[in-house]
Amino acid sequence: MRWSQSFIPTLRDAPADAEAVSHKLLVRGGYIRQLHSGHYSLLPLGLKVHNKVANIVRKEMDAIGGQEFLLPAMHPATIWQQSGRWDVMGDEMFRLKDRSGVDLALGMTHEEIFSTLGIELKSYKELPQTWYQIQTKFRDEPRPKSGLLRVREFAMKDSYSFDLDQAGLDKSFTLHHDAYVKIFDQLGIIALPVQASSGSMGGSASIEFMVPSPAGEDDVIRCSSCDYRANVERGTSALEATDDKPGPDAPFRIATPGIRTISALAAIYDDAPASRQIKTLVVVIDDVVSLVLLRGDHQLNNQKLQDSASAINVRPADPEEIIAALGASPGSLGAVGVTDLPIYADHGLNGRTNMTTGSNEDDWHLGGVDISRDIEISAWHDLREVAAGEKCIECNAELEIIRCIEAGHIFKLGQKYSHAMGISVLDENGRAVAPVMGSYGIGIGRAVAAIAENCHDDKGLIWPPSVAPFTVVITLLNIDQADSITVSEALYKGLTDTGVEVILDDRKARPGVKFADSELLGIPIRVTVGSKGLSNGTVEITLRKSNETSEINVDEALPYLLNLIATY
RNA sequence: CGGGAAGUGGCGCAGCUUGGUAGCGCACCUGCUUUGGGAGCAGGGGGUCGAAGGUUCAAAUCCUUUCUUCCCGACCA
Numbered sequence: 209m210r211w212s213q214s215f216i217p218t219l220r221d222a223p224a225d226a227e228a229v230s231h232k233l234l235v236r237g238g239y240i241r242q243l244h245s246g247h248y249s250l251l252p253l254g255l256k257v258h259n260k261v262a263n264i265v266r267k268e269m270d271a272i273g274g275q276e277f278l279l280p281a282m283h284p285a286t287i288w289q290q291s292g293r294w295d296v297m298g299d300e301m302f303r304l305k306d307r308s309g310v311d312l313a314l315g316m317t318h319e320e321i322f323s324t325l326g327i328e329l330k331s332y333k334e335l336p337q338t339w340y341q342i343q344t345k346f347r348d349e350p351r352p353k354s355g356l357l358r359v360r361e362f363a364m365k366d367s368y369s370f371d372l373d374q375a376g377l378d379k380s381f382t383l384h385h386d387a388y389v390k391i392f393d394q395l396g397i398i399a400l401p402v403q404a405s406s407g408s409m410g411g412s413a414s415i416e417f418m419v420p421s422p423a424g425e426d427d428v429i430r431c432s433s434c435d436y437r438a439n440v441e442r443g444t445s446a447l448e449a450t451d452d453k454p455g456p457d458a459p460f461r462i463a464t465p466g467i468r469t470i471s472a473l474a475a476i477y478d479d480a481p482a483s484r485q486i487k488t489l490v491v492v493i494d495d496v497v498s499l500v501l502l503r504g505d506h507q508l509n510n511q512k513l514q515d516s517a518s519a520i521n522v523r524p525a526d527p528e529e530i531i532a533a534l535g536a537s538p539g540s541l542g543a544v545g546v547t548d549l550p551i552y553a554d555h556g557l558n559g560r561t562n563m564t565t566g567s568n569e570d571d572w573h574l575g576g577v578d579i580s581r582d583i584e585i586s587a588w589h590d591l592r593e594v595a596a597g598e599k600c601i602e603c604n605a606e607l608e609i610i611r612c613i614e615a616g617h618i619f620k621l622g623q624k625y626s627h628a629m630g631i632s633v634l635d636e637n638g639r640a641v642a643p644v645m646g647s648y649g650i651g652i653g654r655a656v657a658a659i660a661e662n663c664h665d666d667k668g669l670i671w672p673p674s675v676a677p678f679t680v681v682i683t684l685l686n687i688d689q690a691d692s693i694t695v696s697e698a699l700y701k702g703l704t705d706t707g708v709e710v711i712l713d714d715r716k717a718r719p720g721v722k723f724a725d726s727e728l729l730g731i732p733i734r735v736t737v738g739s740k741g742l743s744n745g746t747v748e749i750t751l752r753k754s755n756e757t758s759e760i761n762v763d764e765a766l767p768y769l770l771n772l773i774a775t776y
Numbered sequence: 777c778g779g780g781a782a783g784u785g786g787c788g789c790a791g792c793u794u795g796g797u798a799g800c801g802c803a804c805c806u807g808c809u810u811u812g813g814g815a816g817c818a819g820g821g822g823g824u825c826g827a828a829g830g831u832u833c834a835a836a837u838c839c840u841u842u843c844u845u846c847c848c849g850a851c852c853a
Contacts, residue, residue: 221788720813
């Protein structure tokens with residue numbers, strides 16, 4: 209491709225709106241442009257990178273027996289109603305009506321739609337099946353942000369496996385897991401597989417592939433010693449034993465005028481450090497006012513609560529609801545004597561005695577509280593959010609928390625959709641069996657952004673060769689000089705003829721502009737053709753990644769480049 | 777949805793406080809010079825100042841409403 213004829217609108221300044229590095233560089237490099245919030249146009253170079261990522265994904269899906277489909281992006285409401293997710297998906301699903309008033313949705317994912325085809329599976333002999341597509345998904349995100357990282361319209365590779373039994377699903381799941389490892393390896397980014405929450409997908413297990421980056425939105429717990437890794441929405445840690453001194457036979461009242469916080473109580477009352485207080489939160493779980501109890505120094509993880517309660521929606525109660533439920537204001541709340549509300553307690557409180565908590569009367573707390581004796585716990589769950597520095601449940605080493613981009617997510621769905629959508633096959637005994645399903649996703653555009661987040665310097669992008677829009681840029685410094693033109697054109701033809709993707713910078717522009725643009729674009733190899741080198745019979749070959757430059761004789765340049773590309 | 781910020785040519789910004797008919801840098805076009813790290817000079821093109829309403833002889837500027845975008849939080853497969 210000739211640069212002079214290409215649409216590559218590079219910018220010296222990033223738009224003021226851009227914050228994330230990938231966003232700035234992809235816009236400045238002429239890869240993407242925003243149409244409106246959460247919707248981006250891919251420009252020719254952006255599409256090239258996008259396609260390369262998609263093709264790597266495609267290749268690895270094919271390698272595990274995946275068959276590519278393309279399903280509609282627009283769906284009838286009825287099919288989502290059949291699975292129950294028409295309601296579950298809430299505001300995040302784009303909905304519309306056609307001219308006759310029929311409810312429609314833009315697909316956020318395709319479990320239901322693939323299931324309509326799964327109905328045609330009739331025999332265990334046809335299983336397993338692995339089906340996938342690379343299709344546009346629509347999600348009405350509450351807050352699109354950071355360029356391609358969080359958008360409302362994006363291409364996603366989604367695949368679905370159908371197996372006869374759990375053992376089959378385990379195998380399909382492992383195949384996908386290993387394929388994902390290979391994919392991210394080829395994309396040139398580190399993606400840590402971590403235990404994750406399944407969220408609205410349901411199902412028994414899920415693993416996310418997380419790319420460490422400050423631009424990410426998820427926190428991952430990582431053990432400094434063993435290979436324990438989990439999303440904070442899912443992971444836990446070992447708690448050190450707490451010494452509760454023996455308590456009284458019944459709780460006693462403590463006058464605490466004006467005390468409204470855990471830390472304030474700990475400060476004035478020696479016997480109530482935060483770790484020996486009970487924190488009482490009032491939440492509304494699918495319209496049911498409920499209490500959540502945690503150790504005073506622990507934080508609630510909302511997703512854990514939502515998962516534990518199998519809830520669609522969890523929100524903090526507002527002050528009026530709290531007073532109506534408990535008769536006191538936040539800061540003085542407790543669960544002792546509460547019998548009419550569901551009470552969820554975190555495992556960190558299990559077996560604890562002689563603790564301090566609110567009394568549901570402003571300015572008074574209760575001491576000597578024994579959890580099992582004094583509080584009617586409805587259910588015990590893991591609800592607290594792990595903090596950095598806590599100890600690993602596997603090996604007791606220190607845990608760290610790292611910010612990550614969720615680049616892929618694989619789920620064991622089980623039979624939820626098979627049952628809901630009416631898929632069944634006959635097993636070898638002639639009995640109808642609902643296949644066990646799995647679902648597996650990689651966001652293509654998000655992967656592009658994740659690579660950009662990880663592969664750049666202060667001059668611009670540094671694409672891994674596997675996804676670079678071009679492998680080589682020939683920087684022709686003087687477009688009026690016959691020698692330079694001859695050498696450049698010969699190299700251009702030589703590389704093109706061997707299938708190397710090259711862009712020839714034949715623009716009428718100053719050298720500084722050409723160098724800066726080639727670095728901004730992040731093309732792995734630059735060949736500089738100029739009079740300085742040609743006077744010695746050489747061209748310069750520069751690696752974007754290391755900025756390492758070699759002077760190579762003109763005659764040897766082509767084989768040198770081909771060898772360099774082969775061994776990059 | 778709560779909090780904050782911002783909308784002026786393709787990009788970055790000034791002008792607004794104190795109303796007087798829009799400007800700077802980059803980019804773009806023409807010419808000359810220059811030519812190995814974002815050139816210089818000269819000339820030139822391009823903007824309903826987000827939108828609507830109001831105040832006024834006069835509104836980018838003041839008032840009201842509204843839309844949009846970004847950031848933090850909430851939320852989120």
